Amino acid sequence: MLSSIANSQNVKLRGFVKDSLSPVPYATIQVNQLKTSGDAKGRFEVFVPASQNLQIKASATGYETLSVTLSPLTKDTVITLMLKRSDLALGEVIISATRKPESPKNIVSSVSIVSKKKLETEIAVNPDLTSILANQVPGFAPSAQSGSNVGQNLRGRPMLVMIDGVSQSSPLRNAEVDLRSIDPSVLQQIEVVKGATAIYGNGSAGGLVNYVTLVPDTAKAFAGKTDIFLNSSLIKLRNSVGGRLSQMFYGKVNKFDYVVSGVAEQTGEYKDAKGDVVGPNYSLGETDTYNAFAKIGFEPTKYQRLQLVYNYYSSLQNSNFTLVNGNLATGQKATGVLGKPLGIPTGAKYNHNVHLSYKVDSLFLKTSLTADAYYEKREDVFYVSLGRFDGGDGQSLAHNDKKGIRLFLQTPLVKTNSINANLSYGLDVLKDKTSQPLVDGRVWVPTMDMTNLAPFAQADVTLVRDLVLKTGFRLERVNIDVDDYRTLRITNASGATVTPSFDVTGGALKYNTGLFNAGLKYNRCELFSPYVSFSQGFSVMDIGLALRDTKVNSIDKINTDAVKVNNYEAGFESRYKGLNFSASAYRSTSKLGIEVVYDPATGLFNTARSPEKIYGFELAASYVLNRELTIAGSYSYTEGKRDVNGNGKYNDPEDAYLNGRRISAPKITGSVTYSPLQVMDFTLNYTGIGSRDRFAKNNTGIYNGNEGAVKAYNLFNLIAGLRVNKSTRVSLGIENLFNAYYFPARAQWFMQPGFFSTGRGRAVNFGISVKY
Secondary structure, three states, rough: OOOOOOOEEEEEEEEEEEEEOEEEOOOEEEOEEEEEEOOOOEEEEEEOOOOEEEEEEEEEEOOOOOEOOOOOOOEEEEEEEEEEEEHHHHOOOOOOOOOEEEEEOOOOOOEEEEEEHHHHHOOOOOOOOOHHHHHHHHEEEEOOOOOOOOOOOOOOOOEEEOOOOOOOOOOHHHHOOOOOOOHHHEEEEEEEEEEOOOOOOOOOOOEEHHHHHHHHHHHHOOOOEEEEEEEEEOOOOOOOOOEEEEEEEEEEEEEEEEEEEEEEOOOOOOEOOOOOOOOOOEEEEOEEEEEEEEEEEOOOOOOOOEEEEEEEEEEEEOOOEEEOOOOOOOOOEEEEEEOOOOOOOOEEEEEEEEEEEEEEEOOHHEEEEEEEEEEEEEEEEEEEEEHHHHHHHHEEEEEEEEEEEEEEEEEEEEEEEEEEEEEEEEEEEEEEEEEEEOOOHHHHHHHHEEEEEEEEEEEEEEEOEEEEEEEEEEEEEEEEEEEEEEEOOOOOOOOOEEEOOEEOOOOEEEEEEEEEEEEEEEEEEOOEEEEEEEEEEEEEEOOOHHHHOOOOOEEOOOOOOOOOEEEEEEEEEEEEEEEEEEEEEEEEOOOOEEEEEOOOOOEEEEEEEEEEEEEEEEEEEEEEOOOOEEEEEEEEEEEEEEOOOOOOOOOOOEEEEEEOOOOOEEEEEEEEEEEEOOOOOEEEEEEOOOOOOOOOOOOOOOOOOOOOOOOOOEEEEEEEOOOOOEEEEEEEEOOOOOOEEEEEHHHHHOOOOOHHHOOOOOEEEEEEEEEO
């Protein structure tokens, strides 16, 4: 609350903050430079100078910000501020799609935004980002409840995961751990752009996931938020209790703003619906997670901003159980027995990010400039493979070291009543070193040193205010240097040699390709806003996988050609009063594939380079019935095939469906949010995974790896929240509300005994959040 001295030159401004049906409690009201808060009934009071124009802003969680201008007041005045629910707003901002702030209604592709409010709701149940994205984003493959996001892609193709536009992914050796790179408590929103995109280039053949970090939402010099959570199994409490502490400070001081945060979380044993320990191989049970985050901004003028961001993330499993493999033939689940696990703790050992950016809006010809430099270094630890290396055990690490600079400029070309045209252009430079040694120092995947240089240009034109045309081009120049190395002798379960150890001559791999995109969208009618788009994506193949499994003595003899994807999409959005509906259909093709196919003769996974075709559609809807009740739902379907004989057709007997690692089963999501009181809300979330059975069993009576049939399952989560006062909120989240006993989709299609684990049973998460 602000204090103001009432005297003869001040008048009292009193008011009420409401929506169309009832008062809005604890709204924030800013009058010029003064700031106050409403009470539980939406009332506020402030003294203002009698001689000044008044700029009033009112904001509250779940509502659009309202701005009002009043002439100077001569006497005490009472006003009513009417807020509009943000569920109906089009004002969300997405950065990653075009590398500049832009409303989703002007994006000519399918976009999903997980807002801060949705993140807070999901954190109240489970803060794992792989689960949050699976629950909230149509087209996103289901979570494996694991430290790895193997098989969790976008529309069947690899995606580029970023923090504020800085890549966390490494296409050179796609370890599929990049989704767990930051804690969701420090995110403003998550932006997901689906389908191949050229705007960020290498690695984004399936789309983008951009974690946008927090910005201070206060004018105070010092503010903060403390979150405390306790969680546990509701089936068998013993040793399942865990906790989470999140502390954040933020504020604005003159021309500076800052956010500083620390998170520490420890989970207990994960129990399935029968109370048994979930198989410990890469489980999120008994995991210690830490996140340190700092963002400092400086605005010397209203046209400039300098910003420095640092993020540290670590999530390691310290289990007290050793793995007991499941039995694929009998359906016996994997579990664990007490005992020290082999090897060192698995998971993200560390992920360091440093990002410095400078933005200026007042260069030549009204050009804006964003220049940034970044550095990322991470190490991930994988599970122990028994008897695989030289007849003995081995545990591998993924090392990734990135640094880069980027220049992005935007120049307005034409701005009239009927035409608005802008040109965006720039240059990305990236150095990426990736390797995968074993913990004991043996080389499994040698160091790969990539230099990526990519100039680009993008034009967007809005005609007669409603017709949006976008087109652009990006040139990818990639050089990869590979050291000479010696392969490891790979053995089977009996110790016999599958592939011998031999010397491989390294060298340089070079890729040069152009990527084109174009799209058209018509926004005249909110009831029907259609779009069509074509975009090309590019990604080097998983070269590390090819190098470690090579059977030739020189990289010149390995097929390491990059993948270029053509993505076609059409869709529309509809808005009518409280109803939002969207639909999209897509098709993507590539002349070369990246299918990881299991070879039962050797027990190894190899990369198939056959041409690929992926297709599918997505539907999503939300409806605000009234202030108390909102419902939403989505349906996603993806399918894909590879042209094994390379004749341009996909229906020959030898052609094959893409396996479960690439194509997820159909997914349905739904949610109902009920707020009987302004200070109380309940949300019921539903995620349903359909069935997919595209492959025959082998001669041993089981499916090959990655080809297992997925049987349908249904999960419900319940979240209840109560705002005790304007600064304190308590929440109760129940995961797997009806205690379903099931195998997650990855456990079913992966067909690996060590990963054939059931999902987590009913669990509770109780939290208290205090703002000050």
